[in-house]
Amino acid sequence: xxxxxxxxxxxxxxxxxxxxxxxxxxxxxxxxxxxxxxxxxxxxxxxxxxxxxxxxxxxxxxxxxxxxxxxxxxxxxxxxxxxxxxxxxxxxxxxxxxxxxxxxxxxxxxxxxxxxxxxxxxxxxxxxxxxxxxxxxxxxxxxxxxxxxxxxxxxxxxxxxxxxxxxxxxxxxxxxxxxxxxxxxxxxxxxxxxxxxxxxxxxxxxxxxxxxxxxxxxxxxxxxxxxxxxxxxxxxxxxxxxxxxxxxxxxxxxxxxxxxxxxxxxxxxxxxxxxxxxxxxxxxxxxxxxxxxxxxxxxxxxxxxxxxxxxxxxxxxxxxxxxxxxxxxxxxxxx
Numbered sequence: 114x115x116x117x118x119x120x121x122x123x124x125x126x127x128x129x130x131x132x133x134x135x136x137x138x139x140x141x142x143x144x145x146x147x148x149x150x151x152x153x154x155x156x157x158x159x160x161x162x163x164x165x166x167x168x169x170x171x172x173x174x175x176x177x178x179x180x181x182x183x184x185x186x187x188x189x190x191x192x193x194x195x196x197x198x199x200x201x202x203x204x205x206x207x208x209x210x211x212x213x214x215x216x217x218x219x220x221x222x223x224x225x226x227x228x229x230x231x232x233x234x235x236x237x238x239x240x241x242x243x244x245x246x247x248x249x250x251x252x253x254x255x256x257x258x259x260x261x262x263x264x265x266x267x268x269x270x271x272x273x274x275x276x277x278x279x280x281x282x283x284x285x286x287x288x289x290x291x292x293x294x295x296x297x298x299x300x301x302x303x304x305x306x307x308x309x310x311x312x313x314x315x316x317x318x319x320x321x322x323x324x325x326x327x328x329x330x331x332x333x334x335x336x337x338x339x340x341x342x343x344x345x346x347x348x349x350x351x352x353x354x355x356x357x358x359x360x361x362x363x364x365x366x367x368x369x370x371x372x373x374x375x376x377x378x379x380x381x382x383x384x385x386x387x388x389x390x391x392x393x394x395x396x397x398x399x400x401x402x403x404x405x406x407x408x409x410x411x412x413x414x415x416x417x418x419x420x421x422x423x424x425x426x427x428x429x430x431x432x433x434x435x436x437x438x439x440x441x442x443x444x445x446x447x448x
């Protein structure tokens with residue numbers, strides 16, 4: 114007699130074997146390698162095997178559906194972030210601030226823990242899950258923790274304020290010995306990047322302002338000596354007050370006092386002989402007077418020196434800017 118399975122007769126309502134590959138694997142595990150197990154035609158028509166086949170189909174269908182449901186269903190994620198051990202001492206750790214991340218803190222019985230927040234922050238609220246087993250003491254931007262007895266883990270929520278901005282911190286507290294922490298320092302990458310960008314912008318603005326100031330100073334310094342100059346001046350009086358050089362360009366007068374010599378008081382003399390003190394500014398060795406006068410008087414105590422402009426009156430500049438330079442304009446704020 115052949116060991117091969119018999120083929121059911123035509124028209125016979127025989128159930129089709131379900132998952133034949135799986136059945137074959139099960140048969141190989143249950144039977145010796147030199148034997149074969151096959152379902153006869155009478156066995157295939159048996160109500161018992163028909164029921165087993167139906168149950169098998171339902172089990173597989175439910176298993177597949179369950180697998181799909183479990184795969185597609187959202188899973189709760191519990192992954193607290195552990196602060197990174199420091200280079201000098203692993204018990205002093207650092208962690209980047211993330212308001213949506215729980216930070217894992219591992220303490221040791223009868224050992225204190227210091228949690229340090231940003232330098233400008235102030236702890237305003239601290240909610241501790243287990244206030245019996247853990248002791249907490251907020252001070253400024255620091256929270257001190259201490260496990261007072263051996264107990265199960267708990268949580269801690271801390272709120273801080275800095276310049277009207279609130280930060281929230283979540284912690285998972287546990288006891289241990291292998292990863293004990295004495296200090297935790299928070300870093301703020303986003304805030305540090307924003308501060309670095311702001312400082313870079315300020316540095317650029319300051320550099321631009323400094324460059325502009327140098328350009329203006331160069332233009333003003335150059336304006337003192339530019340154009341056709343008049344050196345036709347005579348002096349009478351105390352020679353100790355005499356500048357080493359005096360000239361004008363038709364609009365501004367420059368007197369040189371080398372070696373940072375003491376500058377005397379400078380007066381303009383009107384046609385009636387009255388004197389009026391004149392404003393000026395100092396540029397290196399030069400005193401720049403923002404006008405050209407027919408007569409000037411220099412005074413220091415009782416010493417007096419009269420300076421006369423012997424050249425005919427002239428004005429070579431048509432454009433008035435309010436400064437010694439025709440390219441640098443003086444503007445009054447609010448006008």
